[in-house]
Amino acid sequence: MEIALAYHHAWTARDLDAALTHVAEDVICETPSGALTGNVALKGFMGPFxxxxxRSELLASFGDEDRALIMYDTGNRAVASAPAAELYRVREGRITEIRIIFDRLPFALARGDVIRA
Structure with a gap:
């Protein structure tokens, strides 16, 4: 749990280099956009966001030394509220797997995408 929280606090403070010290080089990350492999790809995905x-608000977290789940809400100039959750698997002191879940709708609306029911 401590490693997942350290990673979360670092990336939400915009310090991706510090965040990646908690991530395995060959991390596997499942995102709404598809799978990523490797910490370079993860940095490329997380960095721009x-x-x-x-702002970032940690809403809840639970887990142990092998697995952690964190729920949070973030905001930027385009989207006031972007709730998300991340599930981490930790092995030998590094995050080896991340599964990111977030609602893409606020971002689509901010871009002006046409949404059909």
């Missing part, structure tokens, strides 16, 4: 953050 982290740089735009205007």
């Amino acid at each position: 982290a740089e735009t953050l205007t």
